[in-house]
Amino acid sequence: MNILFLGDVVAKSGRQIVLEKLPHLKEQYEVDFTIVNAENSAHGKGITKKIYQSFMDAGVDVITLGNHAFSKGEIKEVMEDCPNMVRPMNLEPKEIGKPYCIKEVCGKKLAIVNLLGEVFMDCASGSPIEAMRALLEEIDADCILVDFHAETTSEKEIFLHVFHQDICALIGTHTHVQTADERVFNGCAYISDVGMCGVYDSILGRSVEEVLRRNVGHEVTHFTPAEGPSILCGCLIQIDEKTGRATNIFRIQERPEI
Ligand SMILES: [Fe+2]
Ligand SMILES: [Fe+2]
Structure with a gap:
């Protein structure tokens, strides 16, 4: 089973790529x-x-989210109409949307779970480890992939060591910078962060000029996406269909010609 995972898509240029x-x-x-x-x-x-x-029309199977899940308020009203979208389990309001879904892939039940880290993540509501433990009590799947949306590499590695026997993949998102630490640990595919699909000449997808005015010049500015060609970042995860365990993970990164 080959699973393609693409990291945080940022704005129009990211969607286009x-x-x-x-x-x-x-x-x-x-x-x-x-x-x-x-x-x-x-x-x-x-x-x-x-x-x-x-994304659905383009052939994406499941959308995951993160701390910005509900930033566009209208999505709260229509989340029930988006059956292939999961939102972090430990993010308020918990009654809107769902934290995981289960899909039949290559004859196996694959669960896709979304969780937030709690280190440097003010919006996280409760421990992701406790949330995952509770989820494991109710989930009925052959293999479980977790999009762990978190700031620090250490929190992601800790999660791996707690749950590597229960899940087949732990894919980090949120930092928008791809890490080179992909590996299979005891049958669990892991990468601290897959990176983003967003403008290459940017700061995490944001306009460089705007971020400098805000962080160096201390001006009050809005979030402004950068403009220009995008980098595409993701990974491919290979799962053994007999055992439900990961056998390989490798990074995908396509940079624009600049
Ligand atoms: Fe993000
Ligand atoms: Fe995020």
Whole structure:
């Protein structure tokens, strides 16, 4: 089973590169299932139903989110109409949307779970470890992939060591910078962060000029997505269909010619 996971899609340029490259990526890597973290897809923060539908139409199977899940308020009203979208389990309001979904892939039940880290993440509501333990009591799946949306590499590695026997993949998101630490640990595929699909000449997808005015010049500014060609970041996870355990993970990164 080949699972393609693409990291945080940031704004219009990020959406465009995903939609443009997805058919080729699916063919090149013989992808059986595609997961995209789209927490920044609507102008850098959140997602809309229209954007969700554009990913579905392009052949994405499941959308995951993060701390910006509800940044576009309209999504709260229509989340029930987006069955292939999961939002972090430990993020308020917990009654809207769902924290995991289960899909049939290559004859196996694959669960896709979304969780927030709690280190340097003010919006996290409760411990992700406790949330995951509670989830394991109720979940009925052959293999479980977790999008762990967190700031620090240490919290992600701790999560791996607590749950590697219970899950087949722990994919880090949120920092927008791809790490080079991918590995399979006792049958669990791991990477601290898959990186983003967003403007290459930017600061985490934001306009460099705007971020400098804010962080160096101490001006009050809004979140402004950068403009220009995007980098595409993700990974391919290979799962043994007999055992439900990961056998391989490798990084995918396509940079624009600048
Ligand atoms: Fe993000
Ligand atoms: Fe995030």
